[in-house]
Amino acid sequence: MCYSAGHRRQHGNASPCLEKRSFAVLHDALPLLFFQFSRSSDTRMLHPPSLAGQRGGYEKPRYGITQCGCARAFGLDGGHRALAGQGKHQGPLGKRQGAGIRGDVRARRGKPEPAAAAQRRVHHQERGQDQAPALRRGGEVAVPGMKALKALPLLSLLCALWLAFSALAQGYPVxxxxxxxxxxxxxxxxxxxxxxxxxxxxxxxxxxxxxxxxxxxxxxxxxxxxxxxxxxxxxxxxxxxxxxxxxxxxxxxxxxxxxxxxxxxxxxxxxxxxxxxxxxxxxxxxxxxxxxxxxxxxxxxxxxxxxxxxxxxxxxxxxxxxxxxxxxxxxxxxxxxxxxxxxxxxxxxxxxxxxxxxxxxxxxxxxxxxxxxxxxxxxxxxxxxxxxxxxxxxxxxxxxxxxxxxxxxxxxxxxxxxxxxxxxxxxxxxxxxxxxxxxxxxxxxxxxxxxxxxxxxxxxxxxxxxxx
The missing domain is CATH 3.40.190.150 (Bordetella uptake gene, domain 1)
Structure with missing residues (x-):
């Protein structure tokens, strides 16, 4: 599911996203909720088999969060690399499967023409890359605060040890x-x-x-x-x-x-x-x-x-x-x-x-x-x-x-x-x-x-x- 504002017609057959105000409390209280990655059928998408040398069908499942233009609903855009992942959002009605929302930019899995790629880069730089997938090769994602997230296990361990030693001293000897x-x-x-x-x-x-x-x-x-x-x-x-x-x-x-x-x-x-x-x-x-x-x-x-x-x-x-x-x-x-x-x-x-x-x-x-x-x-x-x-x-x-x-x-x-x-x-x-x-x-x-x-x-x- 994509938690964002929008309409079904803007996102192909995806369910309409909820508006930012609907999740304001949840966003403030549980900010880490939106960074939990899960593996499901929603993380797979079709790519077009129309280009020479490429196969069609389902892509290898990836871990990620579906990302679209409505990421702004959670403050994940605006000059930062957005959350990225593959989704099964399709383009506007009437577009072929795998095509981009905009007609001037081809689908991610397609092989863009040089001019189209250049145009897309300029557009993303001007617009803050709010709709640019940040998925790197291998399925890794770049998320604001990812370094802090990676440090969470170590911080959790240190806190647990500190609490254990404090409890041990307070209850000593048992x-x-x-x-x-x-x-x-x-x-x-x-x-x-x-x-x-x-x-x-x-x-x-x-x-x-x-x-x-x-x-x-x-x-x-x-x-x-x-x-x-x-x-x-x-x-x-x-x-x-x-x-x-x-x-x-x-x-x-x-x-x-x-x-x-x-x-x-x-x-x-x-x-x-x-x-x-x-x-x-x-x-x-x-x-x-x-x-x-x-x-x-x-x-x-x-x-x-x-x-x-x-x-x-x-x-x-x-x-x-x-x-x-x-x-x-x-x-x-x-x-x-x-x-x-x-x-x-x-x-x-x-x-x-x-x-x-x-x-x-x-x-x-x-x-x-x-x-x-x-x-x-x-x-x-x-x-x-x-x-x-x-x-x-x-x-x-x-x-x-x-x-x-x-x-x-x-x-x-x-x-x-x-x-x-x-x-x-x-x-x-x-x-x-x-x-x-x-x-x-x-x-x-x-x-x-x-x-x-x-x-x-x-x-x-x-x-x-x-x-x-």
Missing amino acids: KPVRVVVPFAPGGGTDVQARVLFRELNEQFRQPFIVDNRPGASGLIGAEAVVNAPADGYTILFTTATLASNATLYKGTMKFDPVKDTAPVMWVSSTPLVLIVHPGVAAKSPEELIDLLKKSPGRLNAAINVPGSTSHLAAEMFKQLAGLSFTVVPYKGGGLSMAAVMSGEVDFQFAEGLLAAPQIRGGRVRALAVTTPTPLAGFPGLPAMNGILPGLVADNWFAIYAPAGTPREIVNTINRALKKALEASAVRALFEQESLAAVGSTPEELGAHLRREIDRYAEVIRKGNITPQ
């Missing part, structure tokens, strides 16, 4: 969230994660499930997270080990800690405490140094995992004091603490989170802290920095998501964690275990991670530390 802890159960990271994410369970009414994935100094769990879908339903709760692993496992790591993670929050930090088994004949850092020097290689030290802050603190202790002792790695802070309590190893730089209850219970003896100055949470303990200048170390805990996680989801988790840090149960744990709450922004965690990578790299190179 299912359980897996919190990967890359260390064994019972360690400081595990204890803190369970108390912290219990608060998020209450906030979102969705379970945040702690999933312990120990091994390879935290790399197994971290790798599981960076390879997970970036949808916020798998996140990592880890320690400063992620920074030391960047140097310790350089060349063998299957991911980049900076590029392949989305920082969420630097949650907290804890000092390290130098502890010994009660059977070790040392009641101060100085006495332990003397004992190690008198019996080099006889005593051994437990470390959480290779490359952990407990490992780096032990290495700094060895470098600064000129000592020799054996380092025994474990798969987490809980296991290494149990080894010291049982006498399997002699001493350790343990996380304050794990050391505090064992110190109070008399199961281990504390000698010093690794903070720059003494801590109120460990009264009476000196700072190692005052005995061996430069021996400053702490363990920090942070949360990451896979790279590419929508920022709206990262912000949602960050806000929930800040609220959780104010919960009474979390504050009680932090006070009891000498944890310092940080609650950083994602940007602050990213900057801190890069600084720590550089700092630990120097210690690892000096100590010639390698994966065990």
